[in-house]
Amino acid sequence: MLKFFFSPQSCALASHIALEEAGADYEAVRVDFSKNEQRGAAYLKINPKGRVPALATDRGVLTETPAILFFIAQTHPAAKLAPLEDPFDLGRLQAFNAYLCSTVHVAHAHRMRGYRWADDPAAIDEMKRKVPQTVGDCFALIEAEMFEGPFVMGDAFTIADPYLFTLATWLEGDGVDPARFPKILAHRTRMAARPAVAKVWALHQ
Ligand SMILES: N[C@@H](CCC(=O)N[C@@H](CS)C(=O)NCC(=O)O)C(=O)O
Numbered sequence: 001m002l003k004f005f006f007s008p009q010s011c012a013l014a015s016h017i018a019l020e021e022a023g024a025d026y027e028a029v030r031v032d033f034s035k036n037e038q039r040g041a042a043y044l045k046i047n048p049k050g051r052v053p054a055l056a057t058d059r060g061v062l063t064e065t066p067a068i069l070f071f072i073a074q075t076h077p078a079a080k081l082a083p084l085e086d087p088f089d090l091g092r093l094q095a096f097n098a099y100l101c102s103t104v105h106v107a108h109a110h111r112m113r114g115y116r117w118a119d120d121p122a123a124i125d126e127m128k129r130k131v132p133q134t135v136g137d138c139f140a141l142i143e144a145e146m147f148e149g150p151f152v153m154g155d156a157f158t159i160a161d162p163y164l165f166t167l168a169t170w171l172e173g174d175g176v177d178p179a180r181f182p183k184i185l186a187h188r189t190r191m192a193a194r195p196a197v198a199k200v201w202a203l204h205q
Helices: 012-022 041-046 065-075 087-112 121-146 160-168 182-192 195-203
Strands: 002-006 026-030 054-057 060-063
Touching (some): 002 012, 012 065, 012 160, 054 065, 060 065, 065 087, 087 121, 087 160, 121 182, 182 195
Parallel strands (some): 002 026
Antiparallel strands (some): 054 060
């Protein structure tokens, strides 16, 4: 059975939703950030990066949201969470998730985790001040150029949808008005109504 390590309302929400959408057989294990459990010896044995999510499989532990999402899609083909037979569409899907992981999430992290990049409190404050602009710019690009609708990739629900949903739930906290992005906001509302999303969302409160 899969063992999924998560912390509420973190980026782990995306993979958690994907596990539910896939109908996966998994156990969810909560990592308590308030106790710094992600940096404790026990968790570092699971994920030496000290981050969530992590997915323990019978072949070892997977980390990094795009990799975990794709693993879930590949191991649960009946759920049709990725265009597995179409190399180009699969490439587009991976490009979308890579952008969320490498650019959007990192822009967001400058609000709470500026200490990763600077020691000077003034530099950390400056990074924090920039977050509404950098995160807002990322979402403006997604809204205008990348989001197809009604789902990220068009008509089919894929692993890009829970990932976009997760990052879109951070918008208000990042000082960005989601009303600027009508398509993404409608997607967020539609996603929240899905039974798998509602079930996982409740566990993340
Ligand atoms: N690139 C990783 C990022 C993982 C990550 O930064 N997770 C955050 C939560 S959203 C975390 O575990 N932070 C704990 C910490 O920084 O101590 C992914 O996409 O999975």
